[in-house]
Amino acid sequence: MPVVLARIDDRLIHGQVTAGWAPQLQPTRIILANNAIATDSWQSRVYASSVPPGIEVSILSIAGAASLLASRESAGERSILLTGSAGEMAELVRLGAPLVCINLGGVHFSPGKVEMLPWVYLDSQDLVALRRLLEMGVELSAQQVPGGREVSIDSGNLLELEEKF
Amino acid sequence: MIRALVMTHGQIGTELVKVVEMILGPIEGLDAMSNHGLSGDDLRVEAAAWIGSDPGLVDESNPLDPPVLIFVDDFGGSCGTAAQFCCAQCPGAAIVAGVNLAMLLGFVTWREDNDLDELVRQIVQKGRESIVRLGM
Numbered sequence: 001m002p003v004v005l006a007r008i009d010d011r012l013i014h015g016q017v018t019a020g021w022a023p024q025l026q027p028t029r030i031i032l033a034n035n036a037i038a039t040d041s042w043q044s045r046v047y048a049s050s051v052p053p054g055i056e057v058s059i060l061s062i063a064g065a066a067s068l069l070a071s072r073e074s075a076g077e078r079s080i081l082l083t084g085s086a087g088e089m090a091e092l093v094r095l096g097a098p099l100v101c102i103n104l105g106g107v108h109f110s111p112g113k114v115e116m117l118p119w120v121y122l123d124s125q126d127l128v129a130l131r132r133l134l135e136m137g138v139e140l141s142a143q144q145v146p147g148g149r150e151v152s153i154d155s156g157n158l159l160e161l162e163e164k165f
Numbered sequence: 166m167i168r169a170l171v172m173t174h175g176q177i178g179t180e181l182v183k184v185v186e187m188i189l190g191p192i193e194g195l196d197a198m199s200n201h202g203l204s205g206d207d208l209r210v211e212a213a214a215w216i217g218s219d220p221g222l223v224d225e226s227n228p229l230d231p232p233v234l235i236f237v238d239d240f241g242g243s244c245g246t247a248a249q250f251c252c253a254q255c256p257g258a259a260i261v262a263g264v265n266l267a268m269l270l271g272f273v274t275w276r277e278d279n280d281l282d283e284l285v286r287q288i289v290q291k292g293r294e295s296i297v298r299l300g301m
Contacts, residue, residue, distance in 0.1 A: 010204040010206065011204065011205040011208075011243040011246075012205060013241075013246070014205070014241070014242050014243040014246065015239055015241065015242040015243065018241050019239075019241075042254070046246055046249045046250065046253075049241070050240075050241035050242075050245070050246060051241070052241070084205070107204075108202060108204035108207065109202060109204075110204060110207065
């Protein structure tokens with residue numbers, strides 16, 4: 001299934017996605033890949049209710065999302081894919097999701113994380129996952145909203161951040 | 166007395182509460198919270214802390230007394246999602262999206278004479294009625 005935006009964002013489905021990116025990219029579907037939410041019908045309902053009418057929503061486990069993304073069905077769809085962490089995105093790619101470029105859209109501060117950009121704070125696990133993504137041939141860029149500053153992330157950037165730990 | 170939290174993007178909530186106090190004088194039990202810099206999980210934790218409960222405990226088995234009303238600025242945004250995870254299943258809590266000044270003035274004016282459900286009904290009606298094209 002074609003993906004128009006694969007985004008790491010710990011707020012998952014929220015305004016920057018539904019009011020910011022969606023009108024720009026005109027997705028037919030938003031895929032939220034998260035093992036805990038996929039098995040929790042209440043949380044799934046809350047996230048699904050945040051999606052504007054006219055856009056389908058799929059809330060799937062990481063494995064379920066990887067298999068949907070790898071399938072040749074629904075080739076006419078345009079999906080926005082969301083995960084809450086770099087580790088989950090790396091797992092999707094490892095399981096066969098054909099992603100070309102990953103957007104670091106919102107990874108907020110919590111203890112143990114170091115600032116890469118004002119909207120991207122990473123810990124050592126995130127760095128391992130991002131490095132794995134680069135090794136699997138996926139491009140990384142950080143951009144919060146359409147028209148906002150876009151920063152390309154390479155292994156040099158990750159190394160620079162590693163030295164801050 | 167019903168307490169309220171105005172959870173918003175940026176400083177919308179803080180400024181709305183300031184303006185309510187400019188109009189009506191100092192208000193107890195009306196607070197503001199910004200989502201700025203917070204992950205979805207941390208926003209939920211902060212909201213639960215304002216309610217005065219552990220995040221995991223605000224559910225059907227935990228009736229809140231006094232009741233709480235959470236206003237959020239945008240339906241479908243991170244504040245509304247966090248507020249719902251925090252207390253939507255909890256008796257004694259209500260969440261209303263689309264907060265505006267008229268709704269907050271209504272909250273302060275009507276909260277002592279109504280239960281939570283009736284207060285929410287009046288506030289939602291007031292909010293809708295306050296959106297009017299002028300000069301026509």
